Amino acid sequence: MVDYERFCRFLEQSCGIVLGPGKMYLVSSRLAPLLREQGLSGLGELVQRLESGRSRALRVAVVDAMTTNETLWFRDGHPFELLKEEVLERLSGPRAGPVRIWSAACSTGQEPYSISMAVQECNEKSPGRLPAGVEIIATDISPSVLKQAREGIYEELELRRGLSPERRQRFFRDLGDGRMQVREDIRRRVTFRELNLLQSYVGLGRLDVVFLRNVLIYFSHENKSDILRRVAQALRPPGYLFLGGSEPMASYSDAFEMVRCRRGVVYRLKEGAGGGINARGR
Ligand SMILES: C[S@@+](CC[C@H](N)C(=O)[O-])C[C@H]1O[C@@H](n2cnc3c(N)ncnc32)[C@H](O)[C@@H]1O
Numbered sequence: 001m002v003d004y005e006r007f008c009r010f011l012e013q014s015c016g017i018v019l020g021p022g023k024m025y026l027v028s029s030r031l032a033p034l035l036r037e038q039g040l041s042g043l044g045e046l047v048q049r050l051e052s053g054r055s056r057a058l059r060v061a062v063v064d065a066m067t068t069n070e071t072l073w074f075r076d077g078h079p080f081e082l083l084k085e086e087v088l089e090r091l092s093g094p095r096a097g098p099v100r101i102w103s104a105a106c107s108t109g110q111e112p113y114s115i116s117m118a119v120q121e122c123n124e125k126s127p128g129r130l131p132a133g134v135e136i137i138a139t140d141i142s143p144s145v146l147k148q149a150r151e152g153i154y155e156e157l158e159l160r161r162g163l164s165p166e167r168r169q170r171f172f173r174d175l176g177d178g179r180m181q182v183r184e185d186i187r188r189r190v191t192f193r194e195l196n197l198l199q200s201y202v203g204l205g206r207l208d209v210v211f212l213r214n215v216l217i218y219f220s221h222e223n224k225s226d227i228l229r230r231v232a233q234a235l236r237p238p239g240y241l242f243l244g245g246s247e248p249m250a251s252y253s254d255a256f257e258m259v260r261c262r263r264g265v266v267y268r269l270k271e272g273a274g275g276g277i278n279a280r281g282r
Pocket residue numbers: 014015016017067068069070071072075104105106107108111139140141142145195196197198212213214215244
């Protein structure tokens with residue numbers, strides 16, 4: 001098998017990303033700095049090292065280099081409006097614990113912080129509607145994006161993408177060097193951790209809402225179905241799921257039904273689907 005095919009196989013097995021033929025240029029340009037840094041002669045030597053399984057750090061660095069971390073604030077708008085107007089409304093009222101929301105491929109943090117800002121706007125509009133609060137668990141496979149996400153510090157170019165002047169004013173503090181940091185009360189609601197979507201979700205506990213946006217597009221049909229099956233198991237009814245705009249549920253899972261709300265779409269667990277991840281019901 002040629003080096004490129006061996007590399008594609010390694011990448012899909014490690015993180016689910018399917019490259020397909022014709023992405024050699026992408027691979028070369030993404031890996032060039034790493035090859036230089038590691039003193040490796042080329043893809044062949046890299047693949048050999050990866051296949052020997054001796055260096056976890058190298059494997060992590062390669063996956064990190066190959067992930068696409070494109071993201072922005074309030075991406076596509078309507079999922080966050082739907083969250084505020086429909087989903088949190090349905091999950092409001094007395095309950096045993098907080099509403100638990102998972103941002104499942106959170107990249108540099110714009111998605112979970114947008115969720116936290118939407119929750120804040122909800123709380124201000126209808127105080128007491130979510131008496132037990134909201135907990136946001138944000139995960140990604142890439143340690144480098146998680147580092148920035150945890151700090152919650154953004155450059156001007158990042159701040160310009162999707163953030164209204166009002167939200168920028170309300171939810172950030174100016175660091176005085178051209179960067180801004182997400183305000184502490186917005187950050188406090190979010191916990192970040194490393195998680196590969198191909199691995200178990202049991203440690204996350206029971207969830208009410210999942211944002212799984214703009215990541216399934218990179219995976220095979222088989223991995224998409226498997227991930228959606230396990231997301232359904234992690235959700236407790238009524239259980240809501242947001243996918244990216246170009247990621248229809250189509251033939252991947254029959255555990256969800258589509259709920260159309262004005263401009264947007266959210267998926268909801270079908271009766272009898274999902275549940276049962278651990279005995280404490282969390
Ligand atoms: C294009 S970004 C999407 C970010 C955000 N969800 C959004 O819609 O703006 C895709 C993210 O998925 C992450 N990712 C790719 N494969 C993954 C895997 N197997 N497990 C967890 N995260 C993964 C990447 O590191 C990247 O940050």
